[in-house]
Amino acid sequence: MGVKVKILEVRDLVTGYTDLNILHGISIHIKSGEIVSIIGPNGSGKSTLMKTIFGLLRPRGGAIVFKDHDITGVKPDAVVRLGMSYVPQEKEFFPSLTILENLEMGAFIRDDDISDSLERIYAIFPALKEKRQIRAGSLSGGEQRMVGIGRALMLSPDLLLLDEPSAGLAPVMRNMVFEKIAEINRAGTSILIVEQNARRSLGISDRGYVLETGRNRFEGRGQELLENEDVLRLYLGG
């Protein structure tokens, strides 16, 4: 394997919603083909970091570089076009639209034939193909998560951001989601995950970052973090 290039680099990122900053200089990077997890307790700024990378929140300091493009402060519609997709934590689907229409919305900016992408997503999530004419709002939580991830894959992104992909799911479904994430990654998509369920998430990750109150606390290989005593004690519940 050759030297992996950094697909995303975040340097000294500072941001917040009101007068208060939530992130106080976070630095992370993802190399092409990696799965990277960001873990940390509630309020550590994990989701805020994702929203800022994707352009939903304006950075107050620092820089974000994606595939050699400076995307600091760039709006989501432009970020999408560069090849990054984002699955938010909640409301990750259009409830009154059918599964097929949800996927079509994921490909809104494309004017060409999207049937290849649809087939690829149905291959990952066969359940979606059977139910493609059913409204997303009437699906189970696990299926809705599949719709959300499927929608984000319609543009064949180089980098997929997943905000709490296993939140609110039954254990069986959680396993399914992590297996699918690994599968999507093997097909060539780099993935950044923010997770509460740190053990499972680090288990499939190449590397991980531990955040605490908007600062980098630890970083390392997925296994290293799982075995690190401080990380164990602080974030993995012993």
Add this chain to the structure above:
Amino acid sequence: MQLVINGLVIGSIIAITAIGLSMIYKTLNFVNFAHGDFVAFAAYIALFANASLGMHLASAFLVAILATIVLGIFMEKVVWHPMRRKNASRTTLIIISIGLALVLRNTLIFIWGGSTRNYNIPVRRGFEFFGATIAPNQVLVIISAFILVFALHCLLSRTKIGKSIRALSDNIDLARISGIDVDRVILWTWVIGLGLAAAGGVLYGLVTAIRPDMGWYLLLPMFAAVILGGIGNPYGTIAGGIVIGLSQELSTAILPTEYKFAVSFVVMTLVLLLKPEGIFGGAK
């Protein structure tokens, strides 16, 4: 039977005018109090084209729809879009819409006066139908409404822009995240919502006298239809409109006619108390 026919006629008008109110409510998260006055505006434009310019009512109908859409696009560009950019609160938007409603209505009064007017069309005799007298205009209203609803359904379920309109009303943040050009889709939402409101306004002028406040008084039944149908659910709104129209007319069998509009208020209040998401479910 007569009351049922009358109810269906007014119900179809409420249904097609209320769809735009419902879609804008859900997508932009504010109640557009000027919606009813766009309905009246369209009726007056049709009146002007028909009675003053001597156009056939069918052409006047199209002119009115176009003029209303142009006014709507203008408002989106000069008022609503800049206001959203400034993150104006919901209350601000509502108050602006009330102001806009007043401006529109008084402009109509200023130009055409406050008295009632009618299109310049031949009066045709109604025909008997199961003991009820149906005016040809009533048939025209119901058929036109049916065609418009069918066209709307095709647009919303078959075209990319229609699907994105529904997507926006479902979840505008996710639409933005997906790379959808949200501002353009909002513009389309106005175009379709106000186009339908305008069509409803012209049709309303066929079965009632044209007055500057005709749209304003239609606003309450429209709200009732929107809430009954579930905010942002176009199909629910259509059903809600028919239900409100029918209950308004049927109530006159037992109540004095003046209470007609109170009926929609009562229906709306009951729905809000018992099933706030609307009987047809909000935004499905």
